[in-house]
Amino acid sequence: MSAENTQPDLEDLNVIVSGQGGDGSLTVVNLLASVLRQNGMSVYTERDVLSRIKGGITAATLRAFSGERFTIGNHIDLLVAFDIDAVPKNRRQLNKNSIVLYDNSGGSLPDGILGDEIRAFGAPLSRQAVKTFRRDIYKNSISFGLIGRILGLPDDTMRVSFESRFKRMGPQIMKYNLDALTVGLGLADELGFVAGKGLYRIQEIERKPHMLITGNEAMAFGFSVAGGRFYAGYPITPSTDVMDWLIKWSPKFGGVVRQAEDELSAINMAIGSALTGTRTMVATCGPGLSLMQEGIGQLGMGEIPLVIVDAQRGGPSTGMPTKPEQSDLNLLVFGGHGDFPRIVLAPGNPEDCFYLTVDACNLSQRYQCPVFIASDQALSQNTATIDPLDLERVVIDQGKRLDADDVSKLDTYKRYLFTEDGVSPYTIPGTPDGMSLVTGNEHDEFGLVSTDPVNRVRMVDKRQMKMKTMLPELPRAGRFGDLESKIGIIGIGMTFGVILEALDTLADRGIDAQYFQPRTLWPMLDETIEFINGCDVVYVVDLNAEGQLAGLFVREGADASRIRKLLHYDGTPIRSDAVVEFVVNDQTQALGAEEVA
Amino acid sequence: MSAENTQPDLEDLNVIVSGQGGDGSLTVVNLLASVLRQNGMSVYTERDVLSRIKGGITAATLRAFSGERFTIGNHIDLLVAFDIDAVPKNRRQLNKNSIVLYDNSGGSLPDGILGDEIRAFGAPLSRQAVKTFRRDIYKNSISFGLIGRILGLPDDTMRVSFESRFKRMGPQIMKYNLDALTVGLGLADELGFVAGKGLYRIQEIERKPHMLITGNEAMAFGFSVAGGRFYAGYPITPSTDVMDWLIKWSPKFGGVVRQAEDELSAINMAIGSALTGTRTMVATCGPGLSLMQEGIGQLGMGEIPLVIVDAQRGGPSTGMPTKPEQSDLNLLVFGGHGDFPRIVLAPGNPEDCFYLTVDACNLSQRYQCPVFIASDQALSQNTATIDPLDLERVVIDQGKRLDADDVSKLDTYKRYLFTEDGVSPYTIPGTPDGMSLVTGNEHDEFGLVSTDPVNRVRMVDKRQMKMKTMLPELPRAGRFGDLESKIGIIGIGMTFGVILEALDTLADRGIDAQYFQPRTLWPMLDETIEFINGCDVVYVVDLNAEGQLAGLFVREGADASRIRKLLHYDGTPIRSDAVVEFVVNDQTQALGAEEVA
Amino acid sequence: MTKTFTPARPIWCAGCGDFGVQQALENAMKNLGIEPHETVVVAGIGCSGSLQNNVRCYGYHALHGRVLPTVTGAKLANTDLTVIGVGGDGDGYAIGGGHLMHTLKRNPSVTYIVMNNGTYGLTKGQASPTSPNGYGENIEEDLDPILLGMSIPGSTFLARGYTGQPAQLLELTTAALEHAENGRGFAFLEVLSPCVTYNDTYREWRTDVYDVEQDPDYDASDKVAAFTRLMALRDQGRLPIGLLYRGERPALEEAALNHDFPPLALQDIDPSKLMDKYQQALESFMR
Amino acid sequence: MTKTFTPARPIWCAGCGDFGVQQALENAMKNLGIEPHETVVVAGIGCSGSLQNNVRCYGYHALHGRVLPTVTGAKLANTDLTVIGVGGDGDGYAIGGGHLMHTLKRNPSVTYIVMNNGTYGLTKGQASPTSPNGYGENIEEDLDPILLGMSIPGSTFLARGYTGQPAQLLELTTAALEHAENGRGFAFLEVLSPCVTYNDTYREWRTDVYDVEQDPDYDASDKVAAFTRLMALRDQGRLPIGLLYRGERPALEEAALNHDFPPLALQDIDPSKLMDKYQQALESFMR
Numbered sequence A, B: 001m002s003a004e005n006t007q008p009d010l011e012d013l014n015v016i017v018s019g020q021g022g023d024g025s026l027t028v029v030n031l032l033a034s035v036l037r038q039n040g041m042s043v044y045t046e047r048d049v050l051s052r053i054k055g056g057i058t059a060a061t062l063r064a065f066s067g068e069r070f071t072i073g074n075h076i077d078l079l080v081a082f083d084i085d086a087v088p089k090n091r092r093q094l095n096k097n098s099i100v101l102y103d104n105s106g107g108s109l110p111d112g113i114l115g116d117e118i119r120a121f122g123a124p125l126s127r128q129a130v131k132t133f134r135r136d137i138y139k140n141s142i143s144f145g146l147i148g149r150i151l152g153l154p155d156d157t158m159r160v161s162f163e164s165r166f167k168r169m170g171p172q173i174m175k176y177n178l179d180a181l182t183v184g185l186g187l188a189d190e191l192g193f194v195a196g197k198g199l200y201r202i203q204e205i206e207r208k209p210h211m212l213i214t215g216n217e218a219m220a221f222g223f224s225v226a227g228g229r230f231y232a233g234y235p236i237t238p239s240t241d242v243m244d245w246l247i248k249w250s251p252k253f254g255g256v257v258r259q260a261e262d263e264l265s266a267i268n269m270a271i272g273s274a275l276t277g278t279r280t281m282v283a284t285c286g287p288g289l290s291l292m293q294e295g296i297g298q299l300g301m302g303e304i305p306l307v308i309v310d311a312q313r314g315g316p317s318t319g320m321p322t323k324p325e326q327s328d329l330n331l332l333v334f335g336g337h338g339d340f341p342r343i344v345l346a347p348g349n350p351e352d353c354f355y356l357t358v359d360a361c362n363l364s365q366r367y368q369c370p371v372f373i374a375s376d377q378a379l380s381q382n383t384a385t386i387d388p389l390d391l392e393r394v395v396i397d398q399g400k401r402l403d404a405d406d407v408s409k410l411d412t413y414k415r416y417l418f419t420e421d422g423v424s425p426y427t428i429p430g431t432p433d434g435m436s437l438v439t440g441n442e443h444d445e446f447g448l449v450s451t452d453p454v455n456r457v458r459m460v461d462k463r464q465m466k467m468k469t470m471l472p473e474l475p476r477a478g479r480f481g482d483l484e485s486k487i488g489i490i491g492i493g494m495t496f497g498v499i500l501e502a503l504d505t506l507a508d509r510g511i512d513a514q515y516f517q518p519r520t521l522w523p524m525l526d527e528t529i530e531f532i533n534g535c536d537v538v539y540v541v542d543l544n545a546e547g548q549l550a551g552l553f554v555r556e557g558a559d560a561s562r563i564r565k566l567l568h569y570d571g572t573p574i575r576s577d578a579v580v581e582f583v584v585n586d587q588t589q590a591l592g593a594e595e596v597a
Numbered sequence C, D: 001m002t003k004t005f006t007p008a009r010p011i012w013c014a015g016c017g018d019f020g021v022q023q024a025l026e027n028a029m030k031n032l033g034i035e036p037h038e039t040v041v042v043a044g045i046g047c048s049g050s051l052q053n054n055v056r057c058y059g060y061h062a063l064h065g066r067v068l069p070t071v072t073g074a075k076l077a078n079t080d081l082t083v084i085g086v087g088g089d090g091d092g093y094a095i096g097g098g099h100l101m102h103t104l105k106r107n108p109s110v111t112y113i114v115m116n117n118g119t120y121g122l123t124k125g126q127a128s129p130t131s132p133n134g135y136g137e138n139i140e141e142d143l144d145p146i147l148l149g150m151s152i153p154g155s156t157f158l159a160r161g162y163t164g165q166p167a168q169l170l171e172l173t174t175a176a177l178e179h180a181e182n183g184r185g186f187a188f189l190e191v192l193s194p195c196v197t198y199n200d201t202y203r204e205w206r207t208d209v210y211d212v213e214q215d216p217d218y219d220a221s222d223k224v225a226a227f228t229r230l231m232a233l234r235d236q237g238r239l240p241i242g243l244l245y246r247g248e249r250p251a252l253e254e255a256a257l258n259h260d261f262p263p264l265a266l267q268d269i270d271p272s273k274l275m276d277k278y279q280q281a282l283e284s285f286m287r
């Protein structure tokens, strides 16, 4: 590195763009993401919006890095504020190296809002946009000129990416946006952000093929590749993107998407479809999941396969529709009245979302029961860079399905045949001589209503037996960090990336921990309880107020005295420093206690 | 006792009347119950019906006793079968002292159906009814003549009770029924059942005032006396009787009952009513409870008081609509998405139903949250004799309610004021200057939507705090048996009477146990966990397949190794011999093991 | 031949109208040559909701009120099937009322037969949406679901039968099945099916019914005229029966599905079959 | 005076029709002298479902689709209150469609204002039941809830306003509130309230609306005539506005409540007050 060039290589960059809802923060972040991806970086983006269409301070955050991260970093390098209110709102995430760029069209930043160390620059973004283009929204492209210069992007790179981005929108729009970029570069000049003198040295690294994808998209895609052909939904944030993706793509695969009049209709349409043998999915979040409870019990009793995505958001009730939380776990595991088998899977990143959805489709038909995918707003909606998915890995297994030939070889076909593994062979309507009755009433082997006590016990046991026989096939946990360590961390969904980053930081600080990522939440796997009981202490990162995850573990045999609950339920996405701090504090106390003893 | 009279006093009698649905078994049992009550006996009746209107073998069972029992006995003294199929179906409950009376209009009982010891008598009940009265249904009254003679009821007593029973129905019907009784007495003569030579010596004991009441009726009545004025429901077995009782009585107290178009409507009508400060209740069972989940979360978030009765039946889904089970416990405790406070109470007999419903009304308004009453089909629908309820014990507490005066003394009124105990004072609409916003979204103290993380945490904590502050006020467990014993038994709902009887039998067999009847299931009280962890072994009588009750205890700190689960889920009401057997077997094994060691 | 379930003996009370509905349905299926193994009967919850147990074909006992979403899903998933919904008035008009409205609007080619007895039979006689004002505790006017159907754009087949007129009932059932079989959309047939135990209306209905097919002026192809006539008959206390409205509108499955593919349920879902398309989707994430 | 919540500033997009609905409601309340503290506004979920935050009175944010059961319960529990439901077309006609039908049938004296924008605003523009065929992914005909209302016996007040005609909207809102205040039953007012962000229909609707109040032949007291006219207008692509139907039927609270007692919420529930009656109930178990 030569003396005159003190710019570091770009390795880990966190940029937040924030403004009033409708200001287009997401657009700026997306543009930046695509430029940085061109430069071989991995990116992760997050949005923080309100449950309203316009107004209120919203934000989009981007992390770009040279390795692999599935979370936003602990502090922000650059804050771009289209609205002055966005500055105090995001102050907590800034540190002394942070730079703030804000729109001063409405006035300068009041003194004292930021510490002295933080460099803040004002530029009349909105004013210039309105003046030059008569439309406020061009402030996005203007800001981009400044952002690029601050970061050290070559002007040409910016132009090229603008061209490719706006190509589809016609020459007029392209021109305006390029002009806006030029205005931005002009403002940059005024502020002394000179080309080639940005924060980083940005080199063109070779771009490996990779995907930029959200959890919701990955689940929708996984469902499709696994042969999913019927999706019924009712719009609800943050699950709607699953439907959106499928509306666009599913017909190309021969599938169909129906928007129902409500969630009751959605799950019952799905049941109707599932009864025909069609692979079927619904996606929703808390309020919808609550409404689907009766249908879910029906799946259990009728032994009907269905995949149900729950993109959890802040609860209870309408709660905080756009905020991440993991507080439906109890409902997923214990919802529906009566006893019935179910599977709850918990992916940690979009890749996991894809493959676990494939597994969910197979498991649902193999074990003829509801399979839930416990996601959360952040996992569902944040975009992450992943290696291209391996579609060849997708194998279809429809379980004990009988076709006409199979049936013709039987003396008797019984839809709910008692079997050792609890799984009965099934036909689909249309199969000659495969007629059956499927019902939510207790029934005999043929599906005829029965309240005979002996039959009842056998039927319940048969259904419960499935929970046992499926155990070997259920997705196993991810294991990370120092696998010998007696300090464990557990977390699911969006905490996956957070805990992985925390592991690194903890290691830097002399604490070698290991991360156990349960990918099957229910039925509880022995490995999970063994992991907990094999550690001295296990930190459970529980994104809810009640400690629902930890509660499940204890109920299933984990030693409560080993568990420390890190409860996070303020509606913000948890960051790795919260985990690090919690572990370090607890470890220090433990050490302290030992010293005293 | 003179030598010629070997008839014992009637102390404990179990009679089952069984036939095709529509045969009127219940009528006979009710008639018998009223006669025996006149004679100072306590009675307990149970019905075993199918989820259809006519046909299929159904039964009504009566226990009459001189003490206090809240369960049917382990074997039947007299089986009255209007249909021959009813004999094999009920055989298991007979022993060598049992008597069977059956309708032989369609032919005699095939040989070998009953053991040799059991005395069976056929009489042409239906044939006589049709012959004499042209209506099959008169077989009920005919059979009564035989039953009375078999048991030892004086003919006059029977006649008198017929007169009082049929008085309201007009002279014609009264005459026919008295005639039918006479026909029955004639048949009795033919079979050699002579007046005064029955099984028992039935003396007129002085009749203490007492009530014959079901759990459902007691809850409806308790609700009314506690000032409950709005009930919304949707018919569903076995909860409908709550609505039926209220339809009849509530208007007399100024209340109203609405049958809604479904359970979603019912709970939301109830919410509308509750918002006005009116004490409000809904009753349902599994399927309805599942449909109400969203509404229940709304109660939690909006801090709206409501009492919700769950008369549990065989699940999952439509399950076994007329059969008792306790498999909604997980849904009661963990239902609804997100974290919110709730109370689950568990009465064990109609008296308990009454007083706990009163408590539920008070708690719901004091803590502004949903209060569930976990009943079950048997507790809800069986009739039991109880001492007259003490209405003076009913005290109304509407919690922190502010009237116009209170409000006018405040500077600021905030619906969701942060308070130390988590409970905010509330106004009801109509109160000047008491305007508020109630919402299922996360909100600030005024009820305005807020996603501010600091506010969020405080609001969640405030709501969760209520679960702590309410603890001292929650109904405490019933404790029975040998309170020093290290052998514990736990059970709720219909198992109350079963376990009490089992305690006696166990004591007779040398095992002194104690029964702990948790009357608050959630939040879990320390007393419950302390009880379990203070015993050597605790038998949890869990009327479901999954061990839901035991699971709750373990999750909340009970030592799983002390717990033995007696799981009963065949749809029949559990009897005390099942409990006795389970405990004795386990104790014997334990002893065996000790001896070996 | 492989043995499957033996259809159950009906569990209805002697004299229940539902016997007639079942008979009409079985005969209509037979007459039209509809194969049992290609038929799914989806039933609601109620006395009426046990019909599927008695018929030889695929049967599904839905959740209370959810017959219509279920049949819609089943039909879309396999258009080769004959999909028939059956249920009660409580099931279909109370808890299921919203779905009725939306299914009429959607127009999937399925048949829906409601056994209307003006009461909740199975739960022992509470008022249903079609119970008249004054029945039991009821203080509401009775709903006429056919009138409702007239008000919904998209409805294509509205009929009412009466179990007391079995020949016509068979015809109407046949017509309804044909409407759906021919892909003309949603065939809604309400059958007046008395509950002898809780609402014995045989005598009343015998005199109240008014057979529009006997009325040369009745125009079943004109919604407005039909609505007008039905309202007038209602005012006279008459219960119109017959084919009350038939219209044309593309069926849901026509509009919703990609017809380049076989029915969803019959597709070969081995990933290799569509690997190019999946790859295309994958690449959309790589841009 | 005690301070309570400060009504929120609306969070709607500039130009959203819902501003006009709020204004009409506030003015109508003022004109009729309805006291804020005796008023409860119950709102659905959606952009429209934030109106209650902006108005000074008791406010309740219901569950999605459950405005109508909620207002019914509130009104029955305290007939002294003015109870007003507000919400969107998705809320009221999709998930809430069944309740609409049953509330029209029940006729409680509450006002219900639906801000119909033909889309799901808050969830970003999906089709609602009133979206025309072809809007987004929609392949269904649009529902006309007023026609639906005509088909329901028991409906007593059906009107449609348009935010582009604020004077009439104020009149209609006033008339609706009056209908309910006077205990004449359920006042259903649908307001065409354009969503400028996802379904900007201002221009279309301006030309499509047809004010029946300008039509001397329109008879709002005759359901059949009104239905006929509305169907004809629909065929012409017109959107009828104005008071479309008004009829007479006893209101729910009239028929349902025991009028010997004060409103439920205002009763003194101390058990001593009714001890004789409770005792009577107790004795009924002792026989």
Ligand SMILES: Cc1ncc(C[n+]2csc(CCOP(=O)(O)OP(=O)(O)O)c2C)c(N)n1
Binding pocket: B234, B235, B236, B237, B263, B287, B288, B291, B318, C044, C045, C046, C047, C048, C049, C064, C087, C088, C089, C090, C091, C092, C115, C117, C119, C120, C121, C122, C123, C128
């Ligand atoms: C969610 C739910 N609520 C309530 C019930 C109880 N239930 C069973 S059948 C029925 C109504 C039956 O009436 P209808 O649909 O008219 O059928 P019918 O018996 O008259 O044929 C009800 C309310 C249920 N099974 N599920």
Ligand SMILES: Cc1ncc(C[n+]2csc(CCOP(=O)(O)OP(=O)(O)O)c2C)c(N)n1
Binding pocket: A234, A235, A236, A237, A263, A287, A288, A291, A318, D044, D045, D046, D047, D048, D049, D064, D087, D088, D089, D090, D091, D092, D115, D117, D119, D120, D121, D122, D123, D128
């Ligand atoms: C049970 C449930 N399902 C879905 C949602 C998500 N959701 C919120 S608003 C809305 C629809 C809004 O449309 P509309 O009622 O027309 O109101 P608008 O925003 O157009 O005013 C939906 C589906 C929810 N909150 N609750």
Ligand code: SF4
Binding pocket: B053, B054, C011, C012, C013, C015, C016, C017, C018, C047, C048, C117, C121, C122, C194, C195, C196, C197, C198
């Ligand atoms: S109760 Fe009524 S509807 Fe049910 S089977 Fe009997 S007659 Fe039919």
Ligand code: SF4
Binding pocket: A053, A054, D011, D012, D013, D015, D016, D017, D018, D047, D048, D117, D121, D122, D194, D195, D196, D197, D198
């Ligand atoms: S999105 Fe549409 S409905 Fe919502 S506030 Fe904006 S304009 Fe109004």
Ligand SMILES: [Mg+2]
Binding pocket: C046, C088, C089, C090, C115, C116, C117, C118, C119, C120, C121, C128
């Ligand atoms: Mg019915």
Ligand SMILES: [Mg+2]
Binding pocket: D046, D088, D089, D090, D115, D116, D117, D118, D119, D120, D121, D128
């Ligand atoms: Mg809308």
